[in-house]
Amino acid sequence: MRNLKRGAVVAAVLAVAACGGGGGFSGWGSGPSRSSGPVAPSGETIGSGSVRVGLLLPNSAGGDASSVARLFRNSAELAINDFQGGDIQLLVKDTNGSSEGGKAAAQAAIAEGAELIIGPVFAPAVGGAAAAARSSGVPVVAFSSNSSVAARGVYLLSFLPQNDVRRIVSFAAKRGKKSFAAIVPSNAYGQVVEASFRQYAGEFGVRVLGIERYDGTEADIRAKAEAIATLGPQIDAVFIPDGGGAARIIAGVLAQKGVTSQTVQMLGTSQWDNPAILADSSLRGGWFPGTDKAGYQKFASRYQAAYGVSPPRTGTLAYDATILAAGLVRSAGARRFSEDILTNPDGFLGIDGVFRFRRDGTNERGLAVYEVASGQARIVDPAPKSFSAGY
Numbered sequence: 001m002r003n004l005k006r007g008a009v010v011a012a013v014l015a016v017a018a019c020g021g022g023g024g025f026s027g028w029g030s031g032p033s034r035s036s037g038p039v040a041p042s043g044e045t046i047g048s049g050s051v052r053v054g055l056l057l058p059n060s061a062g063g064d065a066s067s068v069a070r071l072f073r074n075s076a077e078l079a080i081n082d083f084q085g086g087d088i089q090l091l092v093k094d095t096n097g098s099s100e101g102g103k104a105a106a107q108a109a110i111a112e113g114a115e116l117i118i119g120p121v122f123a124p125a126v127g128g129a130a131a132a133a134r135s136s137g138v139p140v141v142a143f144s145s146n147s148s149v150a151a152r153g154v155y156l157l158s159f160l161p162q163n164d165v166r167r168i169v170s171f172a173a174k175r176g177k178k179s180f181a182a183i184v185p186s187n188a189y190g191q192v193v194e195a196s197f198r199q200y201a202g203e204f205g206v207r208v209l210g211i212e213r214y215d216g217t218e219a220d221i222r223a224k225a226e227a228i229a230t231l232g233p234q235i236d237a238v239f240i241p242d243g244g245g246a247a248r249i250i251a252g253v254l255a256q257k258g259v260t261s262q263t264v265q266m267l268g269t270s271q272w273d274n275p276a277i278l279a280d281s282s283l284r285g286g287w288f289p290g291t292d293k294a295g296y297q298k299f300a301s302r303y304q305a306a307y308g309v310s311p312p313r314t315g316t317l318a319y320d321a322t323i324l325a326a327g328l329v330r331s332a333g334a335r336r337f338s339e340d341i342l343t344n345p346d347g348f349l350g351i352d353g354v355f356r357f358r359r360d361g362t363n364e365r366g367l368a369v370y371e372v373a374s375g376q377a378r379i380v381d382p383a384p385k386s387f388s389a390g391y
Contacts, residue, residue, distance in 0.1 A: 038113025
């Protein structure tokens, strides 16, 4: 527990004192009005500090969304309990997972004095909350992985696929891989990773000799894998961003055609971190990025002790967002949630390692690189402990 608390507290204080300049956001209000004072909180609150922070969750959305809401609510409460003496109070508001719900929830939290919005979870609700927060100058730290809702003053703390692609392409290039092919799903995720793959291939000086896109059928996956296999003699790496069954089918077809992990380097994303892929012999030796596991394991142990269940992987997001808010209140004074503080290039250290917000609202994370090794994920390049120049 000592190590968990120490790492969490550091999240909010790395290099904050070095920030300079003013706050505020271009096109946003100058901050929440306090002329008549905030109204008394309604609904659930967590913590008893003097600085109010909205926590926007899809409580009434039903199904899996309600489970996510409970996970994030509990993770935020765990953070409040871990950060002893934190001077924040969370105002829990329901978004129903919708744009209208997100807007109404943000308006309610701001009316009750919220200086920062944590959440929402889903992209439509993030868009709605951002619309309400913009006029009041209240920044948003949201959990959607859809980077289209990121904007100045709307920061995504989620696990973005762009970070996966950057890390694995740069690492492979440093290891001497120069000629790549890729096979990606024909969906929104595939579009994002393909665009990132092309961008970072150019940035890190590798050639892209072919990209194939497949639909959801096994027949099409096999056909596109066979097309990639024809490039075998010309390439030294194949990027397969999808996880689960698709990656295993692709690797199996490539192996049948003589394109194996002994002849080319298989590259994946954090979606490869699952037992089926780690046990697949065709993918053995493949590289994929991911967060450092040690922090999550400590978090999961404490969460299970507190709530009786093991938390899904994304629970750390709400924990880190809450610790960040509490730490900035303690360390950054009246400018605690200003743009220059939140976008400090030195970043912050959370449960999942170092991260920082960019001014466009997206984030960068320091990721490790793992190797598929007979049912295990073996670290081949540790996650960085800080953002060095040029990271």
